[in-house]
Amino acid sequence: MDYHGRTVVITGGTGSLGIAVVGALIAAGAACHVPYRTETEARTFPHRSHTQVILYPQIDLTDEDTVARLYQQIPDLWASIHLAGGFAPGRLAATGKSILASQLDMNLVTCYLCCRNAVMAMAAHSTGGRIVNVAARPALEWRTGAGMTAYAASKAAVAALTVALAEEAVKDDILVNAVAPSILDTPANRKAMPKADHAAWPKVEDVAQTILFLASPENKVTRGAIVPVYGRT
Numbered sequence: 024m025d026y027h028g029r030t031v032v033i034t035g036g037t038g039s040l041g042i043a044v045v046g047a048l049i050a051a052g053a054a055c056h057v058p059y060r061t062e063t064e065a066r067t068f069p070h071r072s073h074t075q076v077i078l079y080p081q082i083d084l085t086d087e088d089t090v091a092r093l094y095q096q097i098p099d100l101w102a103s104i105h106l107a108g109g110f111a112p113g114r115l116a117a118t119g120k121s122i123l124a125s126q127l128d129m130n131l132v133t134c135y136l137c138c139r140n141a142v143m144a145m146a147a148h149s150t151g152g153r154i155v156n157v158a159a160r161p162a163l164e165w166r167t168g169a170g171m172t173a174y175a176a177s178k179a180a181v182a183a184l185t186v187a188l189a190e191e192a193v194k195d196d197i198l199v200n201a202v203a204p205s206i207l208d209t210p211a212n213r214k215a216m217p218k219a220d221h222a223a224w225p226k227v228e229d230v231a232q233t234i235l236f237l238a239s240p241e242n243k244v245t246r247g248a249i250v251p252v253y254g255r256t
């Protein structure tokens with residue numbers, strides 16, 4: 024996949040999956056625009072000094088004006104990859120309105136605002152573009168969301184947003200898709216589940232390759248897909 028001359032936004036780019044996605048995009052020649060919120064995470068971001076990476080500090084992606092200003096700064100946007108999100112486990116009885124609201128904010132609102140601003144930026148320069156969101160396995164297989172109901176609902180909303188927007192945006196040659204990971208092989212998941220079969224978990228580098236294809240000019244026909252990336256789980 025060739026990204027030379029292509030500008031890409033990667034939200035959550037300093038997180039576990041984000042580091043792999045940004046690394047793969049750098050190797051493919053992209054200019055990577057990476058907003059972030061937390062300084063401690065940015066300090067350990069391995070690509071922070073790379074010449075193809077531009078970092079945007081203090082970006083809370085739940086804030087509508089902040090997201091609008093971010094996209095207004097980025098010229099000739101080709102692709103926008105929305106990895107920002109997070110997980111709050113809990114059965115329904117243990118999950119009150121504040122946790123539901125925070126899951127919707129983190130997973131749906133960040134994605135919605137970035138999709139909206141990306142589509143407007145791409146439509147303005149009329150050369151098409153690509154958007155890739157991140158859902159999760161419970162967004163495709165609702166029964167697997169037992170014990171994580173607020174998370175499952177928020178990621179199912181990301182999946183619905185992806186498919187609906189894909190139909191809206193295709194007229195502007197913008198192809199919108201998502202991936203749906205199971206449990207990713209990340210340091211945080213290994214720490215939380217030390218006895219699990221880590222070898223079966225999808226590797227972030229492999230998921231990054233799926234994302235890169237969906238966001239690339241080589242993807243000419245795929246839209247509205249929620250692609251399972253489950254490894255051997």
Ligand SMILES: NC(=O)c1ccc[n+]([C@@H]2O[C@H](COP(=O)([O-])OP(=O)(O)OC[C@H]3O[C@@H](n4cnc5c(N)ncnc54)[C@H](OP(=O)(O)O)[C@@H]3O)[C@@H](O)[C@H]2O)c1
Nearest residue numbers: 035038039040060061083084106107108109159204206207
């Ligand atoms: N890890 C898994 O097993 C798994 C499975 C299925 C789906 N996913 C999804 O895959 C994506 C990446 O996961 P990951 O494991 O790489 O998670 P991660 O390491 O926690 O990275 C998530 C990133 O999103 C950022 N973020 C969250 N809310 C934000 C906000 N309001 N404004 C700006 N940035 C925000 C976080 O920044 P802060 O550090 O500032 O919070 C962090 O950089 C997430 O959407 C996650 O839900 C992950």
